Amino acid sequence: MHEFAHRAPPAVLDDEGTAATQLVDRAGRVVSASVRVIGEPRMATFVPAPRMAMDRRLCDVPGFPGQCMIVAAMWVPALGGDLIAYSALPDPPWYGSEALLAQLVAASAIVLVIVAVGTYQLVGRTLQPVEDMTAELAEITATDLGHRVPVPAHHDEIRYLATVVNDTLELLEAALRRERRFTAEASHDLRTPITGAILRLEEALTDPDTVDWPRMAKELLSDVERQQAIAEDILTLARLDADRSAQHQRTDLADLARTELRRRLPGRVPIRTDLQPGVLVSCDRLLIARLLANLLDNAQRHATTTATVTVRAEDDTAILAVFDDGAGIAPEHREIIFERFARLPESRQRDPKGTGLGLAICREIAHAHRGTLTIEDPGQGTCLVLRMPLAD
Template sequence: MEARRLSLLPASMRARSTLIIGSACLIFLAIIGAGIDFLVTDRIEAGVFRDAQRTATNWVGSMAPGQIPRPAPEGRIDLLQLVDDHGRVVMASPAAAGRPPLGTIRPPKDNRIQDGTVCRPGGGCVMFTVIRLPPLDTSEIFGGESHFVYSGTTQPSILAGHRLELVTTTGVLLASALVAWGNWWVGGRALRPVAAIRATMADITVSDLSMRVPEPPGRTEYALLARTANQTLARLEEAVRQQRRFASTTSHELRTPLTGLRARLEEAVLYPGDVDPRQTIRDALTLTQRLETIVEDLLVLARLRSGIPAQHEPVDLAMLVREAIATLPADGVPICVRAQGDITVHGNRVQLVRVLDNLLANARRHAHGKVEVTVGRQGDRAVVAVTDDGDGIAHQDRERVFERFVRLEDGRRREPGGSGLGLAISRDIAHGHDGTLRVEDSPRGARFVLDLPLMDLGDSSPPTSGDPPGVAGFGALPQTPAWRA
């Protein structure tokens, strides 16, 4: 039933508001018009009856035994008649001469004055007041026979033929139509920005996201809507641009090992006598392993970018760093750890281990003699700094290394089979934990700093001069002995 009632309304908001406001205005003005009709009719009738009663009373007062003066009209009251008890007209004013009695009302003795309106076909309507002569006058003048004085006038034209109702109804309809038209016009001007936004949005396609909707001036709802739409379009354009760039880069990165794998297999098929099958299989396995690494990293990156929430739990960063170092090969560059106690964050253990593995593996790969890892707090933040003593990263490349598939020349030389996604995944994980991952200045080598919010702020001590840059509070709490892996 509700759906059927709603379906009767127009689909356009402009038409709906016009219909609703016009209907409400019509009802409101109809009530006012009816009240005005009642008040005007009552006021006119009261004035006519008052004048008729005064004129009739004056005529009755001028009567005397044996002397009944001819009635004289007063103002608009021009119809006067003296009627006996049998309904005969005894005397009348010039305008009422030859007419039948103005009415048939015979007031009783206890209510001698009454008002009435009589309408006759073709003769219009007459408003009158009838007065029953007092008993004394009746006895002295007419020998006890009851007589009645009728005093009235033709009904005013404003009341005749429902003219007042017609005028009021016409005024109500015109006023309602004017209000509805005004609402339609104002609604059209108000919705003009929306129509422009809709037209522009209809022209925007996936192949061209550079168009923007027109922004009205000021801070109206339409202006805010247009700005929000343009901001959304800008983000969408940037996301599509990144997606296309990512798809192009991904296809290139996947095409390289696939081309190498196909070349090895075709060579083995075309020249079976010149190619060692075992070596071909080993090369194919190496290329397949690289493909598998790239695909796995892409899946991880896709899950992180999709915003799927991961299960979080309290994680002791110092313990996590030691566990990550313990899983590394023992024949690599030694790692020195300085960890402050009670550094607990709320995060996903598996994802944080992946970040630490990437940072430690990169640091070991580029270090000449050692890697330093510090774990501490800075205000309400937990900070993990991984520093190597290698050649470092040029300032202009410090942000590029976090882009997907970006591998510097030194990285390609030291690890030819890498996917180039490790640091991009690590930064996404840091952002997913409301943290940051960045490259900071270091006297020598590269310094990666992981910054995460502490789960329990506790009491942080002021930094001391012996603390490494970016990590505060090591001098105030008992510090675990430095150890090497």
């Protein structure tokens, strides 16, 4: 545009590779314009510094409605005075060009397909052990818990899950074996006195005139009492499987022991006490009273001269101990006696009517209170110790 220094600019300008061009004098009048903006007002109002060029992005350029443009401005010499030359170009899109955009879209689609296929294969390989575990679990029934799920070789969360599932199946199978054994033993212990009573009655009825019926009635009553004791103990064990936490209440263990001792009839040997007050526990009073009664029955049955009940606290644990000065229990038998229907020869001799469930019930009661029931070595005799958490 330097050719205008010696002549007047034409009314219509060439675009010269731009969308539109204008020449504006110092007063702001449009002197010349390209075809696109003939008759339009000046396309911009900003004025560049002398010998400098500047540009701005404008979205209200006359002649380009609804379109943003890049407008550049610079001073050019002209006959009669310098003019401002404004040139407008379309604002380029953010993606550069449609060809570049198409290439980007195509490349993105290819990458997306590759990622999707890879993810599908990776997830399939990762979840294959879960499918194997599901198939194995589907084979398990209530009567056959011998199946175990496969454990993956790699160490991750799925391997941990498989290990936990197998441990759970082990516990379930052990519980099922225990329940089956308990059912068989209970059936045997209930069936034996019934069978004996039936046989005696059948023999008596063959020759009723020679039978001592009062003696017969006493023997049958003894058998029925044993059946009743077994049935009550079985029901107690069944109830212990239910959640009884709602019946727990804050209890002074020493007061509970005193109450239970006052209710007892005098036994074969006296009972001494050493009860520390203020040992507070959260418990089902009926169950703990049943546990104490069973332990006292056992102690008085086997004691030589005396039985002792102690209550004390150690750290955050409440301790209830029942001691007798009898012959004691051999170390190899100290866990056997807690099994259901387990009875040592001495116990059968001292209490023929016993059910073999008393100490098993006591241990279940201890477990229901997050506690333990064990035999500790007192040096002479037997010491059964209940440990359970103190109340908060």
